[in-house]
Amino acid sequence: MAEKKRILSGIQPSGAMTLGNYVGALRNWVELQKTDEYECFYMLADMHTITVRQEAKVLRKNALDLLALFIAAGIDPEKSPVFFQSHVPQHAQLSWVLNCNTYMGELSRMTQFKDKCSKHADNINAGLFTYPVLMAADILLYQADLVPVGQDQKQHLELTRDIAKRFNNAYSETFKIPEPYIPKVGARIMSLQEPTQKMSKSDVNENGYILMLDPVDTIVKKIKRAVTDSGAEVCRGEGKEGIENLMSIYSAVTGSSMDEIEREFDGKGYGDFKAAVAEAVVAAIEPIQKKYAELTANRDYLESVYRRGAELAERVAYKTVAKVYRKVGFIQP
Numbered sequence: 379m380a381e382k383k384r385i386l387s388g389i390q391p392s393g394a395m396t397l398g399n400y401v402g403a404l405r406n407w408v409e410l411q412k413t414d415e416y417e418c419f420y421m422l423a424d425m426h427t428i429t430v431r432q433e434a435k436v437l438r439k440n441a442l443d444l445l446a447l448f449i450a451a452g453i454d455p456e457k458s459p460v461f462f463q464s465h466v467p468q469h470a471q472l473s474w475v476l477n478c479n480t481y482m483g484e485l486s487r488m489t490q491f492k493d494k495c496s497k498h499a500d501n502i503n504a505g506l507f508t509y510p511v512l513m514a515a516d517i518l519l520y521q522a523d524l525v526p527v528g529q530d531q532k533q534h535l536e537l538t539r540d541i542a543k544r545f546n547n548a549y550s551e552t553f554k555i556p557e558p559y560i561p562k563v564g565a566r567i568m569s570l571q572e573p574t575q576k577m578s579k580s581d582v583n584e585n586g587y588i589l590m591l592d593p594v595d596t597i598v599k600k601i602k603r604a605v606t607d608s609g610a611e612v613c614r615g616e617g618k619e620g621i622e623n624l625m626s627i628y629s630a631v632t633g634s635s636m637d638e639i640e641r642e643f644d645g646k647g648y649g650d651f652k653a654a655v656a657e658a659v660v661a662a663i664e665p666i667q668k669k670y671a672e673l674t675a676n677r678d679y680l681e682s683v684y685r686r687g688a689e690l691a692e693r694v695a696y697k698t699v700a701k702v703y704r705k706v707g708f709i710q711p
């Protein structure tokens with residue numbers, strides 16, 4: 379039998395997970411895992427998280443919470459290794475070699491770097507700058523074919539491909555060139571308060587985002603308060619970013635297409651539409667919350683998941699680093 383294609387993806391435990399993270403990334407991980415066409419590695423990118431100052435206690439809690447959410451959302455850790463980036467030392471090792479094959483100019487063009495610099499002007503550290511190189515290491519270590527991410531990570535994926543090709547050209551074929559997998563619906567969920575900005579867990583206005591662990595009544599309230607235009611029609615168009623964002627959320631959680639949604643709500647007002655969006659979002663999130671509550675009560679189980687995950691991940695990562703070290707000319711230890 380031909381070898382299965384590989385998938386690698388990660389989410390940072392940088393705070394509570396948003397509906398954007400779920401729809402743009404995690405949900406697709408679950409779907410891709412179900413197809414049985416891929417061997418999937420799912421990572422909690424805790425090393426990326428410290429590019430922004432974290433309180434240790436909070437990071438530990440966020441990390442375990444996110445692990446529980448992965449499983450609650452349907453990731454099967456028996457099928458796919460789930461692990462912490464910091465538990466697999468090869469990520470840092472490969473990252474150094476790749477740093478020496480990446481140009482300052484390339485990194486200065488990354489829009490996420492520019493965004494984070496303006497948001498964290500008091501802590502523009504070197505890690506923030508080389509963040510995409512660590513991400514390239516994450517992906518290339520596993521020789522991933524496919525990387526399911528939201529739209530905002532596309533530029534990092536392109537850089538990963540460039541670094542891999544450059545290394546392959548300089549040292550002979552070493553890395554698989556990965557493809558991004560960006561969903562057609564929900565790849566960029568926008569803020570409920572500023573629909574021209576990405577929904578982000580680091581938004582200062584908490585009404586801008588829906589958290590996967592927000593209580594049901596909070597979710598309903600946030601959707602009711604979502605910014606819309608002064609019109610009354612549920613449709614796409616100029617100046618209708620708020621409604622269009624709610625439509626794409628509704629589409630993502632119900633599976634209806636944008637055209638179908640326009641037809642479904644033809645002649646109905648924003649009030650009815652928002653109520654339907656809230657109901658559909660709650661229906662998607664509530665079962666995950668229930669499962670999450672059971673999982674967080676079982677610390678031993680979570681520990682067994684991440685231990686096994688790191689062990690399996692390291693078996694693959696180790697081989698890539700050995701190959702890379704040999705190719706660049708390091709003496710074998």
Ligand code: ATP
Pocket residue numbers: 388389390391392398399400401402403526527528529530531564565566567568576577578579580
């Ligand atoms: P921060 O807001 O702290 O910068 P983030 O949520 O952008 O963090 P991650 O937690 O690492 O960053 O993102 C994990 C995944 O979620 C990535 O694949 C990213 O593309 C996706 N994602 C993040 N925000 C959205 C969004 N608003 N819509 C769709 N996908 C998103």
Ligand code: LTN
Pocket residue numbers: 386387388389390423426512513516517525526527531
């Ligand atoms: N930078 C990503 C998270 C991330 C990632 C990865 C995604 C870290 N390493 C490897 C895919 C593959 C983000 O979404 N902010």
